[in-house]
Structure formats: C-alpha cells, structure tokens
Amino acid sequence: MAKVLVVTSGKGGVGKTTSTAALGAALAQNGESVVVVDFDVGLRNLDLVMGAERRVVFDLINVVQGVAKLQQALIRDKRLENLWLLPASQTRDKDALTDEGIGRIIGELRTRFDWVLCDSPAGIERGAMLAMRYADEAVIVTNPEVSSVRDSDRIIGMLDSKTVKAERGERVTKHVLITRYDPARAARGEMLSIQDILEILATPLLGIIPESQDVLRASNVGSPVTLNNAASAPARAYTDAARRLMGETVDMIVPAERRGLMNRLLGRRAA
Amino acid sequence: MHATAEATRQLVRMRGRSYVAFVFTPEIPIVGWLAEIDTTLARSPGFFVGKPVVLDLAALDLSRAAITHLINNLEERNIRVLGIEGVDAEKLTSSMPPLLTGGRSCVITRSEPAEKAEQKPEPKPKPNSLLLENPVRSGQSIVFTDGDVTVLGSVGSGAEIVAGGSIHVYGTLRGRAMAGVNGNSSARIYCQKIEAELLAIDGYYQTAEEIDASLRNRPAQAWLQGDTMKITPLN
Numbered sequence: 424m425a426k427v428l429v430v431t432s433g434k435g436g437v438g439k440t441t442s443t444a445a446l447g448a449a450l451a452q453n454g455e456s457v458v459v460v461d462f463d464v465g466l467r468n469l470d471l472v473m474g475a476e477r478r479v480v481f482d483l484i485n486v487v488q489g490v491a492k493l494q495q496a497l498i499r500d501k502r503l504e505n506l507w508l509l510p511a512s513q514t515r516d517k518d519a520l521t522d523e524g525i526g527r528i529i530g531e532l533r534t535r536f537d538w539v540l541c542d543s544p545a546g547i548e549r550g551a552m553l554a555m556r557y558a559d560e561a562v563i564v565t566n567p568e569v570s571s572v573r574d575s576d577r578i579i580g581m582l583d584s585k586t587v588k589a590e591r592g593e594r595v596t597k598h599v600l601i602t603r604y605d606p607a608r609a610a611r612g613e614m615l616s617i618q619d620i621l622e623i624l625a626t627p628l629l630g631i632i633p634e635s636q637d638v639l640r641a642s643n644v645g646s647p648v649t650l651n652n653a654a655s656a657p658a659r660a661y662t663d664a665a666r667r668l669m670g671e672t673v674d675m676i677v678p679a680e681r682r683g684l685m686n687r688l689l690g691r692r693a694a
Numbered sequence: 695m696h697a698t699a700e701a702t703r704q705l706v707r708m709r710g711r712s713y714v715a716f717v718f719t720p721e722i723p724i725v726g727w728l729a730e731i732d733t734t735l736a737r738s739p740g741f742f743v744g745k746p747v748v749l750d751l752a753a754l755d756l757s758r759a760a761i762t763h764l765i766n767n768l769e770e771r772n773i774r775v776l777g778i779e780g781v782d783a784e785k786l787t788s789s790m791p792p793l794l795t796g797g798r799s800c801v802i803t804r805s806e807p808a809e810k811a812e813q814k815p816e817p818k819p820k821p822n823s824l825l826l827e828n829p830v831r832s833g834q835s836i837v838f839t840d841g842d843v844t845v846l847g848s849v850g851s852g853a854e855i856v857a858g859g860s861i862h863v864y865g866t867l868r869g870r871a872m873a874g875v876n877g878n879s880s881a882r883i884y885c886q887k888i889e890a891e892l893l894a895i896d897g898y899y900q901t902a903e904e905i906d907a908s909l910r911n912r913p914a915q916a917w918l919q920g921d922t923m924k925i926t927p928l929n
Contacts, residue, residue, distance in 0.1 A: 573850065573852055576851070579831050580831025580832065580833055622848075622866070623850065623851075623866075625829050
C-alpha cells in the first residue's frame with residue numbers, strides 16, 4: 424500500500440528540501456521504492472539537492488497540463504535505482520497547479536511506488552496546500568525557534584482541516600522532525616527545548632537532526648546527506664527517522680555536545 | 695341651553711362561522727340504538743362532551759312525543775342536541791332544538807390526538823457550550839457567541855477563541871482568548887497554564903505585556919471587577 428507523505432513546515436529555510444531528499448534516499452536504501460516530488464514550482468531546489476538538475480527535461484507542470492507523460496518526467500537517481508525524482512518547473516508559478524491534475528498524478532504515483540514524498544514549498548498558499556492535499560502522512564520540519572514552531576502549529580491545523588483525509592473525517596498521521604538542533608546552544612538554553620516543542624505541537628516526534636556542516640557539504644555536491652556520508656550524525660538521524668516511518672521502533676537519540684555521549688529523550692516519544 | 699343627547703345608532707355586526715358537529719341518525723328500535731350510544735360512552739365517557747350534536751331524523755317518522763323522549767334520553771347521557779334535521783317544522787316545539795338545513799358532510803378528525811401530532815416538535819434548544827477536543831492551532835479562530843467554549847488541549851500562539859460566555863482551556867493558553875463578547879461581563883477565562891497573548895472580557899483586555907509575569911505558566915483565571923480585569927492564580 425503506497426503512502427503519500429508531505430514534508431512541510433510553513434516557515435522557509437528550516438530544511439524541508441534537505442529532509443525530503445535525505446528521508447527519500449534513506450527509505451530507498453532500506454529497499455523501498457520512492458519518488459520525491461518537488462512542489463516548489465518557480466523556486467525548485469530538490470533537483471539540485473538530489474544532483475539531478477542537469478537531467479531535467481519535463482516537470483510536474485508539464486504532466487499536470489498533459490504536455491508530457493509521467494514516465495517522461497520521472498528522473499531515476501544515479502546512485503539508487505529505486506529512488507526517483509519528479510521535478511518542479513522553474514519557469515512557471517504555483518497557479519499552474521490544479522487540484523484535479525495533482526490528484527491524478529498522485530493517484531498514478533501511488534500505483535508505482537511504495538512512498539510518494541512531496542516536498543512542500545514554504546508558506547500556506549496554493550503550492551503548500553496542494554502539496555499536502557492528498558497526503559496520508561506528514562512530516563512537519565521544525566527548528567528549535569519560536570517562529571518556526573508557531574508556523575508548524577499553523578501547518579498542523581491545516582493538515583487537520585484542508586487535506587482530503589481531513590475532509591473525509593480521517594486524520595493525516597503527523598510527525599515532527601526537529602532539524603538544525605544545536606547541542607551547544609541547547610546546553611546554554613538558547614534554543615527551545617525538545618520538550619517545549621513537543622508540548623506546543625502535541626505531535627509525536629520522528630527524529631532530531633543535529634546542526635551539521637555535513638548537511639551543507641552534501642547539498643553542495645548534490646547528494647542527499649544519507650548517501651553522501653552515511654556515517655555522519657545527521658545521516659544517522661535521518662536513517663533512524665526513515666526506519667520509524669517504516670514502522671520500526673528505534674530509540675530516540677538527542678544529539679549531545681560531546682561525541683559519543685548520547686542521551687535518551689526521557690524514554691517517551693511524544694505527548 | 696338645552697341639549698338632547700341623541701342616541702347613537704348601534705350597528706349590529708354579524709359574522710358567519712361554521713362548526714363541525716356530530717350527526718346522529720337514530721335507528722329503530724330507538725332503545726337498541728341508545729344501547730349502542732351507551733356502549734360508546736362506556737368505552738370513552740367524555741366522547742361527546744363539549745361536541746355539538748345534531749339529530750338527523752330523516753330516516754324515521756317520529757311523533758313529537760317520540761322526539762321529545764329521544765332528546766330527553768340523550769340529555770340524560772349528557773349529550774346536548776344543538777339542532778334537528780330532516781323533520782317537519784311543525785313537529786318541533788319551541789323548547790326543542792331548532793331545525794337545521796343545508797348541512798354538508800365532512801370528515802371528522804379526532805381533534806385531541808391530532809392537535810398534539812400537529813404541534814411541531816419543540817425546536818432543540820441551541821447548545822450553549824462548545825467542546826473542542828483537539829488543540830486549537832496557530833491561525834485558527836474559534837468563534838462561538840452562544841455560550842462557553844471548553845478546549846481540552848492547548849490554544850496555540852496566534853490562535854484565538856471568541857466566546858459569548860466563559861472560556862475554559864485545560865492545556866496551555868498561548869493565543870488570544872476573548873470571553874463575554876456579547877456584553878457578558880460575568881464571563882471568565884480559565885486556563886491550566888497561562889501564556890496568553892491577549893485576554894479580553896466584555897471588551898476590557900490585557901495584553902501579554904500587562905499580565906503579571908509571576909502568573910506565567912500557572913493555572914489562572916481572569917474576570918472583571920467593575921472596569922478592571924483581574925487575573926489571579928487558580929491554586
């Protein structure tokens with residue numbers, strides 16, 4: 424049974440695209456067939472992070488408008504054969520997306536893949552609404568900052584009201600993914616604590632990704648961090664998160680300041 | 695000076711009105727027919743009370759004495775005869791009910807049960823409270839002017855609750871809460887943890903800055919004392 428998962432946040436720059444690529448690659452490494460779909464029409468980035476920017480011929484808008492077939496627009500990853508990308512258009516804007524068109528494409532992707540990961544644009548406008556519209560599950564990417572957490576809260580409210588599942592009276596399964604967690608700043612009390620974030624969002628925790636140069640390095644070479652340096656701390660955190668998405672129980676690790684000293688997060692996943 | 699008060703002419707106004715009456719058609723033998731009436735009365739004693747009854751004697755050829763006898767028999771059973779139909783006028787005396795003509799038959803509906811059924815079912819009283827079992831998220835606005843609002847979860851920063859009555863939040867109140875918006879100054883705001891951006895009751899408000907910092911993160915209530923909003927801890 425295919426799962427449609429939207430990676431969303433409300434706020435920009437928190438790591439949606441990085442997380443989509445990293446989770447998609449980690450799921451594919453675990454043997455799942457995965458497609459990552461870029462919904463950020465006009466400001467596409469996922470192709471760069473995936474290292475596929477030079478192979479884009481057709482895009483999501485072309486498929487929505489019937490100019491190209493889905494097979495023509497899908498780009499297979501060079502490193503993992505069961506990882507695919509459906510890029511966004513850089514020359515159009517989000518008004519070119521239609522609800523019916525997206526519904527049709529998501530329906531088609533469901534028949535071909537185990538996972539359909541939708542990389543949502545920032546904001547709460549049309550693009551973000553359509554990215555979450557057909558989702559079964561949602562990963563809400565949050566930084567340990569009040570602004571990010573409040574925007575995430577807003578997005579969670581929309582996931583509970585504006586999605587097809589919500590309109591049917593069902594619920595989108597939601598997970599919070601905390602990114603750019605800086606253990607040193609956390610130790611000094613300069614960031615919102617994990618407990619505070621979970622208390623505010625009242626949503627289960629999927630993982631905590633530490634702030635790391637590895638993430639930036641991987642983006643620059645066009646590789647999901649889970650593929651570029653699988654042993655790095657963020658890669659391991661993403662891999663654990665992907666395994667949790669697949670239903671496995673993996674102990675939650677709170678990144679600590681000193682390497683090797685890992686604290687468990689209070690033994691509970693979330694409120 | 696002599697003035698005569700001329701009597702003003704009183705206009706007699708007459709209106710027509712129609713009533714539905716039971717029409718009795720007695721049969722021979724009259725005694726047997728009366729026995730039938732008795733069994734009806736035995737089943738429901740009040741059946742004819744207050745109902746106009748008309749006797750249709752067209753099928754019979756009764757003498758004046760027999761008519762008098764019949765009417766008396768009915769009166770003994772508390773059935774008052776309003777009029778008589780289908781007899782010659784000379785057979786009736788002045789003490790008897792008047793002769794009626796021109797009656798049209800219609801369907802008699804048993805009025806009491808019918809009336810009850812016709813009465814519209816009482817409109818359900820509007821609910822005077824609203825229960826929200828999920829957290830109220832940033833950007834959501836809950837407006838319920840008919841009464842109290844109860845939130846089992848938290849109210850997020852950037853969310854707002856507007857209630858005609860009081861507001862009860864069993865989680866943390868981080869957003870705005872406006873109670874008593876219809877001019878209900880006795881409305882209150884209760885919350886398990888107060889981190890509100892704004893509290894208002896009946897138009898009087900306090901922003902986060904004005905809320906005493908010592909109250910933060912504690913269970914608290916807000917109410918109006920005259921023109922000032924009071925916020926006090928709940929424990």
